[in-house]
Amino acid sequence: MPSERPIEPCAEADVPRDVQLELYRLMLLQRLSEERIMALYRQGKIVGSVYTGYLQEAVGAAGGLALGPDDVVLPINREMACHFARGVPVDEVLGHFLGRVTGPTRGRDGNMHFGYRERGVFPLVSMLGDLVPVAVGAALAFKRRGEPRVAMTFFGDGAFSTGDVHEGLNLAAVLRVPAVFVVQSNRYAYSTPTERQMADTDIARRVEGGWGIPARRVDGTDALATYRVMRDAVAAARSGEGPHAVEALTLRGHGHAAHDGALYVPDELRAQYQDPIERLALRLRLDGAGDEADAVRAAAEAEVEAATAVAEAAPWPDPATITDGVWAEPLP
Numbered sequence: 001m002p003s004e005r006p007i008e009p010c011a012e013a014d015v016p017r018d019v020q021l022e023l024y025r026l027m028l029l030q031r032l033s034e035e036r037i038m039a040l041y042r043q044g045k046i047v048g049s050v051y052t053g054y055l056q057e058a059v060g061a062a063g064g065l066a067l068g069p070d071d072v073v074l075p076i077n078r079e080m081a082c083h084f085a086r087g088v089p090v091d092e093v094l095g096h097f098l099g100r101v102t103g104p105t106r107g108r109d110g111n112m113h114f115g116y117r118e119r120g121v122f123p124l125v126s127m128l129g130d131l132v133p134v135a136v137g138a139a140l141a142f143k144r145r146g147e148p149r150v151a152m153t154f155f156g157d158g159a160f161s162t163g164d165v166h167e168g169l170n171l172a173a174v175l176r177v178p179a180v181f182v183v184q185s186n187r188y189a190y191s192t193p194t195e196r197q198m199a200d201t202d203i204a205r206r207v208e209g210g211w212g213i214p215a216r217r218v219d220g221t222d223a224l225a226t227y228r229v230m231r232d233a234v235a236a237a238r239s240g241e242g243p244h245a246v247e248a249l250t251l252r253g254h255g256h257a258a259h260d261g262a263l264y265v266p267d268e269l270r271a272q273y274q275d276p277i278e279r280l281a282l283r284l285r286l287d288g289a290g291d292e293a294d295a296v297r298a299a300a301e302a303e304v305e306a307a308t309a310v311a312e313a314a315p316w317p318d319p320a321t322i323t324d325g326v327w328a329e330p331l332p
């Protein structure tokens with residue numbers, strides 16, 4: 001459970017009301033979809049394991065929303081809201097987890113390893129940090145073609161300790177590509193606290209000092225503040241100022257995955273982090289948009305409910321198609 005303290009609203013910010021409501025909607029879609037996925041997992045309907053972005057929803061929502069329609073995004077497993085920001089239907093995501101043919105991998109995976117090429121969403125690979133060089137490659141292509149497009153990717157504090165991240169950041173800085181790197185500093189990598197896996201936990205300062213990439217730290221539980229920082233980073237990258245980075249300070253609200261009760265997270269630490277969805281809801285209410293926020297919540301609940309029914313009714317893949325999509329050319 002997050003903090004028992006009275007909810008602190010998001011700080012007032014220069015973010016249009018419709019964008020605030022869209023941030024709220026995207027965070028809710030992630031929260032409600034993941035709650036549903038956890039329930040289906042516990043019912044034995046989803047195999048493997050389940051990872052959530054509980055308490056981190058603002059980061060993926062803000063990043064996804066800060067991008068333009070021609071940009072590309074490379075989310076990992078804590079940023080489901082990014083997919084929704086790109087218009088991915090909820091029933092397809094749920095169908096994917098349930099292994100149904102209607103999901104983006106047509107039943108070949110039941111985890112976050114999926115993308116939507118036509119929507120500019122690159123699929124997750126599980127090797128920590130490996131999406132960073134891929135994002136740099138995409139951004140380099142945009143730069144070489146003279147296209148005003150941006151690539152954004154996400155990684156955790158644990159991934160920040162891998163070599164690929166550093167090679168990717170170095171290349172991005174040298175080539176001044178239009179990329180935005182978002183670090184989800186959520187205090188833990190599995191059960192290892194950040195301060196036990198790196199001597200200097202100020203990742204933004206290290207990115208800026210080490211590679212000369214402008215980097216901003218932001219409270220990742222404040223969706224409006226996070227959105228503003230993302231929006232500025234995307235605009236700067238797009239206008240030819242080279243790569244930018246954002247370090248979002250959050251707490252991984254659940255365990256690493258469904259099997260992990262996160263009993264190693266002390267209550268005092270949990271008390272420092274509030275629910276980003278409740279923080280934005282309170283800001284909207286204080287600003288006189290409580291009814292609109294309630295309507296957004298009701299619509300999101302109805303959407304996830306309906307999407308669950310669609311996904312559970314969807315067919316399984318035909319075993320005869322098992323090799324479809326595995327090779328570029330079908331074998332004779």
Ligand SMILES: Cc1ncc(C[n+]2csc(CCOP(=O)(O)OP(=O)(O)O)c2C)c(N)n1
Pocket residue numbers: 078126127128129155156157158159160162184186188189190252256
């Ligand atoms: C290169 C590599 N090493 C180890 C792992 C195993 N592994 C998966 S997730 C994880 C911890 C990730 O921590 P972090 O990057 O902070 O992300 P979080 O899970 O906290 O969101 C580890 C060590 C991996 N997937 N890839």
